[in-house]
Amino acid sequence: MDSSDLLKAAPALQHIVTTIVAGVPIAEIVKSIILPSTDVLGKRMAARIHRLFEKTSKMVEDAGFTPQPVPEKLLLSLLQGAAVEENEDLHTMWAALLANAASPNDADKARPSFIAILKEMAPDEAALLNWIHARSQGWTHHLKDLDWFKAEVELGFGDAKNRRLDSRMICCLDGLEAQQLIRRNYLLPSDLAEPQKVESHQVPFRIVLSDRGSAFIDACRPPKPKS
Numbered sequence: 001m002d003s004s005d006l007l008k009a010a011p012a013l014q015h016i017v018t019t020i021v022a023g024v025p026i027a028e029i030v031k032s033i034i035l036p037s038t039d040v041l042g043k044r045m046a047a048r049i050h051r052l053f054e055k056t057s058k059m060v061e062d063a064g065f066t067p068q069p070v071p072e073k074l075l076l077s078l079l080q081g082a083a084v085e086e087n088e089d090l091h092t093m094w095a096a097l098l099a100n101a102a103s104p105n106d107a108d109k110a111r112p113s114f115i116a117i118l119k120e121m122a123p124d125e126a127a128l129l130n131w132i133h134a135r136s137q138g139w140t141h142h143l144k145d146l147d148w149f150k151a152e153v154e155l156g157f158g159d160a161k162n163r164r165l166d167s168r169m170i171c172c173l174d175g176l177e178a179q180q181l182i183r184r185n186y187l188l189p190s191d192l193a194e195p196q197k198v199e200s201h202q203v204p205f206r207i208v209l210s211d212r213g214s215a216f217i218d219a220c221r222p223p224k225p226k227s
Contacts, residue, residue, distance in 0.1 A: 045083035045084060046083075048082055048083050048084075048085065048091065049079055049082060049083050051091070052079070052082040052091065052094060052095050052098065055091075055092060055095035055096075056095045056096075056098045056099045056102070059095065059096060059099040059222040059223060060099055060102065060103075060223070062222070062223075062225045062226070063099070063103070063222070063223035063224060063225055063226060064225070064226030065103055065104060065105070065223070065226075066104070067099075067102035067103070068102055068103070068104050068107065069102075070098070070101045070102050070107075073112075074101055074110065074112060074115070075098075075101075077112070077115045078094060078097060078098050078101065078110075078115060081094055081115055081118060081119045082094035082095070082098075087123045089123060089126060089127070090118070090121065090123060090126055093118060093126065093220040093221075094118065094220075095222075096219075096220050096221050096222045096223075097110050097114065097115070097118065097219055097220050098110075099222060099223055100219050100223055103223055106223060109215070109218060109219040110219055111215075111219065114216050114219050114220070117179050117181070117216060118220065120179075121175075122172070122175070124155070124157070124168065124172055125172045125175050125176055127155050128151065128155060128169070128172045128173070128176065129176055129181060129182070129213065129216075129217065130217065131151055131154065131155060132176075132182060132207060132209055132213075133209055133213070133214065133217050136208075136209045136214075148165060148169070148207075149165075151169070152165065152166055152169055155169075157169040157172075173207070176213070180210055180212050180213070181209070181210055181212060181213030181216055182207050182208065182209055182210055182213055183207070183208045183210050184205045184206075184207055185205060185206050185207075185208065186205045
């Protein structure tokens with residue numbers, strides 16, 4: 001099996017995708033609020049799967065390995081997730097997850113639970129997780145209060161002038177923590193380097209990227225290119 005086999009398989013998947021979509025019963029009143037028809041939706045899903053294989057093939061070629069067959073249970077779950085992913089960054093993460101699953105050396109990176117996490121992940125959660133990862137220096141590195149106000153500005157969550165975290169930012173942190181990708185450590189007065197008054201609008205916690213979070217990011221990034 002070589003990377004061209006991935007592209008050859010894409011057209012054959014259109015029938016599977018269309019069948020899945022057509023098999024979902026939809027009442028007439030619901031159809032009126034859904035923009036694409038089942039036929040159009042099926043074509044869009046098939047197109048996303050085709051692009052998935054194009055991206056994965058490029059990653060496999062860049063990494064310089066001969067891909068191995070991916071177990072059907074894992075493959076079908078990957079395809080279903082990628083077929084309905086509209087965000088391009090998350091779609092590329094699906095392609096990377098598939099490339100790692102097909103790697104003879106890194107197949108164990110693609111854990112089934114990571115598929116479930118990626119299916120539920122919003123684009124802003126993925127952006128924040130990658131932001132945290134980029135600024136972490138090993139699992140013992142904690143991001144401090146001021147880092148979150150900086151993240152708000154850099155990621156477009158809001159503005160840091162009021163020194164208060166945006167509600168969407170907090171929601172993303174809660175979601176990442178619920179998936180055990182990060183850990184939030186709340187601070188006590190004794191944890192502070194210097195005694196200070198803690199106002200209600202300040203952020204009394206620090207964040208650490210969990211080992212699971214680091215492994216998830218690694219699995220959703222392209223295999224390392226060959227030297």
